[in-house]
Amino acid sequence: MNHAPPAHAPITGFAVDGRELVVGGQRLSRLAARVGCTPFYAYDRALLHRRAAELRAVLPRTVHLHYAMKANPFAPLVCAMAHLVEGIDVASGGELLVALDAGVDPSEISFAGPGKREVELRQAVAAGVLVNVESTREVTLLQSVSEEIGLPARVAVRVNPDFELKGSGMKMAGGPKQFGIDADRVPAVLSQIGASGLAFEGFHIFAGSQNLRAEAICEAQRQAYELALRLSAHAPAQVRFVNLGGGFGIPYFPGERALDTQPIGDNLHALVERAAREMPSAALVIELGRYLVGEAGVYVTRIVDRKESRGEVFLVTDGGLNHHLAASGNFGQVVRKNYPVAVGTRMGAQPLERVTVVGPLCTPLDQLAERMELPRADVGDLFVVFQSGAYGASASPQAFLGHPGCIEVLV
Numbered sequence: 001m002n003h004a005p006p007a008h009a010p011i012t013g014f015a016v017d018g019r020e021l022v023v024g025g026q027r028l029s030r031l032a033a034r035v036g037c038t039p040f041y042a043y044d045r046a047l048l049h050r051r052a053a054e055l056r057a058v059l060p061r062t063v064h065l066h067y068a069m070k071a072n073p074f075a076p077l078v079c080a081m082a083h084l085v086e087g088i089d090v091a092s093g094g095e096l097l098v099a100l101d102a103g104v105d106p107s108e109i110s111f112a113g114p115g116k117r118e119v120e121l122r123q124a125v126a127a128g129v130l131v132n133v134e135s136t137r138e139v140t141l142l143q144s145v146s147e148e149i150g151l152p153a154r155v156a157v158r159v160n161p162d163f164e165l166k167g168s169g170m171k172m173a174g175g176p177k178q179f180g181i182d183a184d185r186v187p188a189v190l191s192q193i194g195a196s197g198l199a200f201e202g203f204h205i206f207a208g209s210q211n212l213r214a215e216a217i218c219e220a221q222r223q224a225y226e227l228a229l230r231l232s233a234h235a236p237a238q239v240r241f242v243n244l245g246g247g248f249g250i251p252y253f254p255g256e257r258a259l260d261t262q263p264i265g266d267n268l269h270a271l272v273e274r275a276a277r278e279m280p281s282a283a284l285v286i287e288l289g290r291y292l293v294g295e296a297g298v299y300v301t302r303i304v305d306r307k308e309s310r311g312e313v314f315l316v317t318d319g320g321l322n323h324h325l326a327a328s329g330n331f332g333q334v335v336r337k338n339y340p341v342a343v344g345t346r347m348g349a350q351p352l353e354r355v356t357v358v359g360p361l362c363t364p365l366d367q368l369a370e371r372m373e374l375p376r377a378d379v380g381d382l383f384v385v386f387q388s389g390a391y392g393a394s395a396s397p398q399a400f401l402g403h404p405g406c407i408e409v410l411v
């Protein structure tokens with residue numbers, strides 16, 4: 001089939017029918033016709049279900065799995081995820097409304113993020129969701145909001161631990177950070193919470209994101225558990241939840257391999273046993289965004305021009321970094337690398353040619369693939385970016401350059 005060396009991480013989740021990629025059970029050209037326009041994001045329900053089921057198979061039954069909807073807040077997808085997890089983690093008042101609409105039980109919604117506005121805290125208290133407090137200001141505000149509404153705010157303390165998640169794409173803990181409350185200050189905040197009559201429920205320790213090393217994740221989970229256990233000695237009430245964070249990554253780039261979840265499951269089994277003895281009132285929670293949804297999504301564009309410049313072939317598509325900032329290499333990456341891509345209407349076709357695929361924006365930053373060996377493609381073919389179910393549409397500057405927005409479908 002394809003004789004070129006793999007220029008990106010292998011993609012295994014999607015089937016091929018003839019020369020066409022199959023997404024949501026449909027050949028891509030038919031799906032594009034059904035959607036009615038390009039570009040679009042498509043999320044494959046069956047892959048969402050498969051991912052959740054495979055993860056459940058290694059997790060202890062008592063561990064609560066939460067979906068962090070920042071990764072993909074598309075409302076139909078959040079509704080689908082609500083049936084696959086115990087809870088949803090939101091990071092704004094806007095996300096909170098989507099989660100409530102999805103029918104998630106407020107007892108299992110938690111709200112994290114720095115700089116929560118008073119109106120957002122009021123929304124959270126009125127909804128009855130758990131607020132992961134990130135500063136003493138939030139505790140003070142929650143006290144007045146609780147009095148106003150006549151309901152004690154449910155709170156957990158988000159801790160900025162003294163460790164980090166090693167090898168993460170994004171570090172969100174350890175050292176000076178805007179997230180959470182430094183571990184050494186937490187006992188004082190716990191007594192503030194106790195004195196203010198808020199309903200204390202636990203700890204939230206989220207150390208980092210996009211990690212492909214199981215051992216690093218296990219170590220961070222052990223450290224998070226032990227930190228929560230130490231801090232529980234200062235807790236003003238029983239600890240009901242210990243959120244150990246997440247950080248499970250997916251492979252994007254050449255040389256990266258899928259995360260092995262078995263050791264993480266084994267580690268969590270050991271922590272669940274310890275918790276049963278050492279913190280019997282507490283449920284352990286993990287919260288995942290990208291890992292649950294990232295591999296189930298594709299971004300689909302149509303090739304609208306084919307050009308040659310000084311010996312190189314350029315394919316120009318009808319969408320690019322305005323819809324998919326991350327695939328262009330401009331969402332937190334240090335060095336631009338190619339996402340896994342394909343010509344979705346010429347799967348496995350020959351001959352191959354070396355091409356650069358660009359979007360329609362008038363900026364050199366708008367690249368979807370740089371000098372990759374792909375089947376020879378023409379105007380009208382559909383170009384696909386894999387690993388696009390997380391940090392895609394909602395994490396891209398759709399207004400930049402005034403092109404049409406993209407639509408999203410769950411199929």
Ligand SMILES: *Cc1c(COP(=O)(O)O)cnc(C)c1O
Nearest residue numbers: 068071112206209210288289290
């Ligand atoms: C961003 C974030 C997540 C999700 O991270 P992923 O890498 O997508 O799994 C979870 N929890 C918190 C607090 C976050 O900020």
